[in-house]
Every structure is written in structure tokens, then in C-alpha cells.
Amino acid sequence: MKKYITSESVTEGHPDKLCDYISDSILDAYLELDENSRVACETMAGKNKIYISGEITSKANVDIEKIVRNAIKEIGYTKENGLDPDNCIIDIDICHQSEDIALGVDNSKDSLGEGAGDQGLMFGYAIDETKELMPLALSLAHKLSKRLRDVRKQNIISYLRPDGKSQVTIEYEDNIPKRIDTIVISTQHDEVELEKLRKDIKTNVIDYVIKDLIDENTKIYINPTGRFVIGGPIGDTGLTGRKIIVDTYGGYAHHGGGAFSGKDPTKVDRSAAYMARHIAKNIVANGYAKECEIGLSYVIGYAKPISININTFGTERISKEEIINKIESTFDLTPRGIINYLKLNNPIYKKTTNYGHYGKEDLPWEKIIEL
Numbered sequence: 059m060k061k062y063i064t065s066e067s068v069t070e071g072h073p074d075k076l077c078d079y080i081s082d083s084i085l086d087a088y089l090e091l092d093e094n095s096r097v098a099c100e101t102m103a104g105k106n107k108i109y110i111s112g113e114i115t116s117k118a119n120v121d122i123e124k125i126v127r128n129a130i131k132e133i134g135y136t137k138e139n140g141l142d143p144d145n146c147i148i149d150i151d152i153c154h155q156s157e158d159i160a161l162g163v164d165n166s167k168d169s170l171g172e173g174a175g176d177q178g179l180m181f182g183y184a185i186d187e188t189k190e191l192m193p194l195a196l197s198l199a200h201k202l203s204k205r206l207r208d209v210r211k212q213n214i215i216s217y218l219r220p221d222g223k224s225q226v227t228i229e230y231e232d233n234i235p236k237r238i239d240t241i242v243i244s245t246q247h248d249e250v251e252l253e254k255l256r257k258d259i260k261t262n263v264i265d266y267v268i269k270d271l272i273d274e275n276t277k278i279y280i281n282p283t284g285r286f287v288i289g290g291p292i293g294d295t296g297l298t299g300r301k302i303i304v305d306t307y308g309g310y311a312h313h314g315g316g317a318f319s320g321k322d323p324t325k326v327d328r329s330a331a332y333m334a335r336h337i338a339k340n341i342v343a344n345g346y347a348k349e350c351e352i353g354l355s356y357v358i359g360y361a362k363p364i365s366i367n368i369n370t371f372g373t374e375r376i377s378k379e380e381i382i383n384k385i386e387s388t389f390d391l392t393p394r395g396i397i398n399y400l401k402l403n404n405p406i407y408k409k410t411t412n413y414g415h416y417g418k419e420d421l422p423w424e425k426i427i428e429l
Contacts, residue, residue: 062239064227065196065308067203070133070412071220071246071289073296076141077101079411080108081298081320083129084122086405089322091118093403096155096163099320100298101126103291107147112320115155123148134211139219139246140290163324163359163393171394174356175324176316182334182352183311184342187235190417190424191339194235195228196308198268200413202226205263206245207412215258219246221289228271238268240277246289247281256280305415306331311351319411323402324393326356330363333396335416336423337385341370343426346381348373354391361392384429 068075080101088095095116102109108126130143137145163175184191202224210218222245229239243259259280290296299317303309316327323329334352341350353367366385368378390399397403400422410421418424 059232061230061233062227063193063195063230063310064225064240065193065199065303065310066223066225067196067199067304067308067413068224068301069203069206069220069222069245071135071222072301073103073221073291073294074298074300075296075412076130076133076135076220076291077103077296077298078301078319079133079408080110080126080129081112082407082411083125084110084120085320085322085407087120087122087125088114088116088118089403089407090405091120092116095322096324097320097322098155098325099152101320102295102297103141104295105292106142106145107149109149109151111151112153113155114152122150122152134220135290139248140221140288140292171361171392172324173359173361174326174330174393175358176327177356177358178316178327179314179353179355180316180326180331180334181306181312181314181354182331182336182338183307183350184335184339185310185349186342188417190419191342192414192417193308193310195226196310196414197417198226198228198238199224199308200417201267202241202243202263204413205267206243209262214262217248217250217255219248219287219289221246221286221293235271237273238271238276240279241268241272242279242282244281244283244286246286249287252281252284307416312353318415319407323397323400326354326393326396329393329396329400329402330354330356330391332400332402332415332423333389333391336400336425337389339424340427340429341368341381341384344429346374346376346384346429347371352385361394363391366391388429 081099085097099112127143135141188197206222209215225242227240318328321328338350338352347370349371351369354363355365
């Protein structure tokens with residue numbers, strides 16, 4: 059039986075990703091000076107203005123405005139292409155973490171250390187169809203978006219601007235990837251002939267990234283609406299936390315709804331989701347299943363998860379009971395246990411922001427262990 063699965067990715071210059079990157083840059087700056095910083099930082103970008111809000115409690119003294127301007131420059135925005143890093147308006151409205159929330163985090167109700175910073179459910183997922191154990195359509199979409207960044211920053215295609223998107227549709231037969239059905243790329247650009255742009259993107263991005271699974275029936279759309287000169291926050295308001303499917307599994311797996319960027323690891327939206335990915339990846343990497351989804355849920359103020367759910371989609375090679383036993387005997391799933399195990403108090407979050415929070419070998423939750 060045939061089925062089709064589509065996943066998208068966006069470049070670091072997408073307005074929402076710009077905001078994610080700014081929020082994670084602020085988080086990293088606080089953690090670098092005070093590893094116990096409590097950060098919940100939100101960013102909004104529109105026209106030539108950046109608005110920073112949220113709750114931060116820390117011993118660190120951080121120049122937030124400088125961090126914001128540097129982040130905009132690192133992505134590649136300029137006065138000419140949509141956002142002036144030196145002269146944009148930056149409005150900062152930060153207060154301390156709510157004392158009511160801090161009560162539950164600092165001392166858990168079940169006397170097991172720090173409690174969860176919020177209620178919620180988090181999912182981790184892995185599948186053996188790529189070497190990084192990530193879904194194929196999402197993996198290819200991220201690679202296309204990263205290549206858009208590279209050809210822009212390396213001046214291979216000199217007229218590209220920071221904003222852009224990619225999308226890949228895979229055709230499956232009996233749950234096995236057979237071919238690429240559709241590729242979509244939309245990229246911001248200077249004034250340039252559309253046919254030149256389409257030829258350059260096909261040659262330097264699509265053909266560079268994708269070596270197989272394309273056939274004569276693969277549909278390729280490059281800037282399908284035509285002109286895309288106005289982009290970034292001048293064309294579309296950006297906001298932290300609006301690309302949660304891009305950040306995770308591209309629609310292949312469940313999502314609890316919590317965003318990642320700008321949140322310190324006491325927020326289980328982030329830390330428990332990373333741990334769930336670590337567990338799911340290692341179940342697949344150790345050969346216990348070909349596909350695995352782990353679900354965790356927490357109550358604010360309590361340390362231990364109230365439920366652990368596992369789905370191996372009929373691909374398990376040992377019983378689910380054995381897998382659950384391995385999880386419970388190996389991992390401490392309290393917030394403090396997760397933070398210590400994955401070393402999440404380090405300033406590592408800027409490198410998670412773009413092109414997915416999973417599948418990058420240098421991140422601690424991607425480490426393969428003997429389970």
C-alpha cells in the first residue's frame with residue numbers, strides 16, 4: 059500500500075526562527091554566567107522592531123540588547139535585506155520568574171529534588187530509515203534548508219537573502235521509502251531573473267543535497283509564486299515557538315505542544331522532550347525496535363513523570379515490558395536527573411535552534427549508549 063508523508067524545514071532567517079535564535083542566544087548568555095539561571099524568554103520581530111519579553115531569574119548581568127543585535131548579524135540580516143541590526147528598535151520587558159512557579163520547581167512535592175516547571179506531555183521518536191535515526195522527509199528538508207544557508211553565506215549564490223523554506227514529500231510502499239514525490243523550495247532573493255534563480259537552486263542546492271530517490275515523475279517547485287524579495291520580519295511577523303514540528307519530527311510523531319527555544323532545562327517541555335528522544339533513539343540504535351515513540355507526562359511541582367508510554371508500531375524485537383524495564387532501570391526521569399545526565403545547564407542551545415533539535419551528533423541527547 060502506498061502512502062505519502064511530507065515534512066518541511068525553514069532557514070535561520072525565517073522570521074519565527076530568527077526569534078527562536080534570539081531567545082536561545084539570550085538563554086545561552088545567562089547559562090554561561092550562571093548555570094542555575096531560570097529563563098523563559100520570548101521574542102517577537104516585526105518590521106524594524108524586536109520585542110523581548112518573559113521571566114528571567116539569575117545572578118548573571120547580561121546585555122540583552124547587544125545579544126539581540128549580534129544574533130541578527132549572525133543570521134545575516136542587514137539594513138538592505140530586511141532588518142537593520144544596528145538601528146532596529148529593541149523593546150525589552152523582562153521580569154523575574156513567578157514565585158508560585160519557583161515554589162514547585164525548587165522543592166518537589168514528592169521529595170525527589172526539583173519539581174517539573176509545568177505540567178504537560180512530551181514525545182521522543184526515532185526510526186531507522188536514516189543514519190541519524192530521523193524521518194527521511196524531514197532529514198532531507200533540513201539538509202536543503204542548511205544548503206540554502208551555505209550557498210548564501212559562502213557566496214555561491216550571491217543574491218540570496220536569509221529567509222527561506224523547503225519541503226519534501228516521500229512516497230512509501232509497505233512503510234518503506236521508495237521515491238521522492240515532491241520537492242519545494244522558496245527562498246528570499248535580491249532582484250534577479252526567476253529562471254536564473256530556479257536554475258541556480260536546482261544545480262547548487264537540490265542536486266547537491268539529493269543524490270537518489272528522484273525520478274522522472276518527481277515534482278520540483280522552486281519559488282512557485284515567483285518573486286520573493288520582501289521577506290524576513292519586514293514581510294511577516296516572527297514569534298518564538300511557532301515551528302514546533304520543524305524542530306521535532308516533521309509530523310511523523312506526536313507532539314505535546316510545548317516549544318523549546320528560550321526555555322532553561324527546568325522546563326520539561328524542553329528537557330524531557332530531549333530525554334524522550336535519547337531513549338527512543340537508543341531503543342532503535344540497540345536493535346530493540348525499528349521505530350519507537352516514547353511519551354512522558356509530568357505534573358508541575360512533582361519530580362517523577364506520572365506516565366511513560368511506548369509505541370514501537372509492531373516493529374519490536376523484544377517485548378514492550380522488557381523495553382520499559384530497561385528504561386526504568388537505566389534513566390532517572392526527574393528534572394534534575396535529566397539535567398545532570400544530559401548536562402543541560404551548559405550554554406548549548408544556540409546550536410539547537412535551527413535545522414531541527416534532533417539528529418545532530420554533537421548534542422548530548424543524540425549519544426548512543428549500550429541499553
